[in-house]
Every structure is written in structure tokens, then in C-alpha cells.
Amino acid sequence: MPENAFRTELHDSAMALGADYFGIADLTPASGMISGQGGEDIAGYPRAVSIGVALLHPVVDQLRRSIERPAAVSYRSHCYDVINTRLDQIVSRLASTVQRRGWHAYPVAASKRIDDEQLCAIFPHKLAAHLAGLGWIGRNCLLITPDMGPRVRWATLLTDAPLAATGQAMEQKCGDCRLCVDICPVRAFTGRPFRADEPRSARFDAGRCDRYFSMMRKKDPETAVCGLCLHICPFGNRQVPASPHGLQEQEGRSP
Numbered sequence: 001m002p003e004n005a006f007r008t009e010l011h012d013s014a015m016a017l018g019a020d021y022f023g024i025a026d027l028t029p030a031s032g033m034i035s036g037q038g039g040e041d042i043a044g045y046p047r048a049v050s051i052g053v054a055l056l057h058p059v060v061d062q063l064r065r066s067i068e069r070p071a072a073v074s075y076r077s078h079c080y081d082v083i084n085t086r087l088d089q090i091v092s093r094l095a096s097t098v099q100r101r102g103w104h105a106y107p108v109a110a111s112k113r114i115d116d117e118q119l120c121a122i123f124p125h126k127l128a129a130h131l132a133g134l135g136w137i138g139r140n141c142l143l144i145t146p147d148m149g150p151r152v153r154w155a156t157l158l159t160d161a162p163l164a165a166t167g168q169a170m171e172q173k174c175g176d177c178r179l180c181v182d183i184c185p186v187r188a189f190t191g192r193p194f195r196a197d198e199p200r201s202a203r204f205d206a207g208r209c210d211r212y213f214s215m216m217r218k219k220d221p222e223t224a225v226c227g228l229c230l231h232i233c234p235f236g237n238r239q240v241p242a243s244p245h246g247l248q249e250q251e252g253r254s255p
Contacts, residue, residue: 007024010098013093017089020052021050021134023049023132023133024165025048025128025130027127027128028046030131038123042122046160047160049157052152053086053090054151055079063227069220072224076222091155092107098161104159108123110155125155126142126154129154131165133167133169135152139193141200141203142230147236148236149230151230172193174193177234179234180232183232184229190204191203
């Protein structure tokens with residue numbers, strides 16, 4: 001089967017299964033970083049199929065009242081449990097399709113930590129989405145899409161199938177906006193813009209964020225949510241006006 005036809009087949013299958021975003025990333029430029037996080041076997045896959053599912057605005061908009069139990073339970077149930085399951089099922093189905101074509105396929109779960117010291121998964125989903133041209137990495141260390149902002153959850157299929165990349169790394173469009181940095185209740189973000197040659201720790205104290213969640217889980221596991229840095233981002237948030245901090249590019253916001 002021609003390469004473009006196979007890519008189209010995967011795209012159409014993903015959309016039919018409930019995906020909102022689809023992209024192919026060339027991972028070879030980032031193999032060193034991938035190896036450091038997931039090991040040589042994971043870094044041996046030269047391509048990634050990035051799958052995203054958009055979160056529902058009314059559910060995310062409730063995060064401004066996340067201290068209220070109904071809002072917290074709704075967000076945790078839909079934006080974590082339901083969407084993660086949906087993503088994992090899509091990627092698993094695509095992996096089977098790739099394998100039937102004679103290529104290797106490794107589905108990476110939407111949200112599974114493998115290292116409690118580095119606080120990371122086996123592979124960074126936002127890296128695949130970024131390299132596939134689906135968005136940029138913001139000051140909140142989330143993947144920011146032009147239309148939905150960070151209101152998207154991701155899963156990834158790693159493969160050696162010879163699929164052409166759908167795009168290239170998108171330039172950061174946050175401008176001088178620091179809304180996500182300023183709203184963080186534990187000041188976990190430094191405010192530094194993303195740079196591929198810098199470690200995550202230069203921008204984000206993952207331990208501080210994790211300890212905050214652990215404290216909330218001890219009180220009530222069902223209401224342990226935050227998401228304020230996701231909620232406040234002007235990209236995707238129809239309720240937040242242009243930032244007074246100097247955000248210049250707003251054409252990607254939802255109407």
C-alpha cells in the first residue's frame with residue numbers, strides 16, 4: 001500500500017473511532033531525549049502517530065469552581081477517566097492495523113507514570129504532537145493547539161512504518177502572557193518559554209505539583225483536580241479576554 005494511502009487510512013480510522021486530532025511526527029531528531037526518558041527500545045521507533053481528543057468546554061470551564069465537589073468530580077470523571085480510556089482504545093485499534101500491515105507498533109497509554117522520581121511517562125505525548133505540527137509547548141508545559149489551546153488530551157502510537165510527517169514543530173505563540181504561571185497555586189512554573197535543549201526542570205517543578213495533588217488525594221481522591229493552568233489559557237478559553245501581559249496572537253482562539 002502506498003505511504004500516503006496508509007496514512008490516510010490511519011487518519012480516517014482514528015477520526016471514525018472518536019479522535020479530534022491526528023498527526024505523524026518524525027522522532028529521529030529527539031531520539032536522545034526519548035532514550036533518556038523511556039530507554040533505547042522506545043527511542044528505536046522513528047515515527048509517532050499522535051492522537052488527541054478535545055475536552056468539553058463546559059466541563060473545563062467549571063475548573064474555576066474546582067473546590068466545589070460537583071465540578072471536581074465531573075472534571076476528573078470525564079477529562080481523565082473517560083477521555084483516557086477513549087484515547088487508549090483508539091491507539092490500540094490503530095496499533096493492530098499497523099501490525100497487520102507488517103510493521104511494528106507500540107501503543108503508549110494516555111496517562112501512565114513509569115518513574116516516580118522523574119515523575120514521567122515512558123514517552124512524552126506532547127513531544128509527538130509538537131513535532132507533528134499540532135501545536136506548541138507553552139509556559140504551562142502543556143501542548144497548546146491554536147484552536148483548543150491546552151484543552152486536549154493525547155496518546156501516542158510509536159511505529160517503524162515509513163509514514164511521512166504531517167508537519168513540523170510549531171513556533172510558540174504565547175507572547176508575553178503569564179496567566180498560567182501566575183494562577184498556579186503552588187508556583188510550579190518558572191515562566192521560561194520552552195526550549196528543546198533545556199530540561200523540563202528549567203520550566204516546571206513537577207515535584208511541587210505532584211505533592212499538591214498528593215495532598216488533595218489524601219483529602220478526597222474523587223476531587224483531587226487542579227487544571228487551573230489549563231483552564232486559564234486564552235487559547236481555547238472563550239471566557240478569558242486577551243491577556244493584559246501582552247499576548248499578541250489571538251486568531252487561534254475558539255469563537
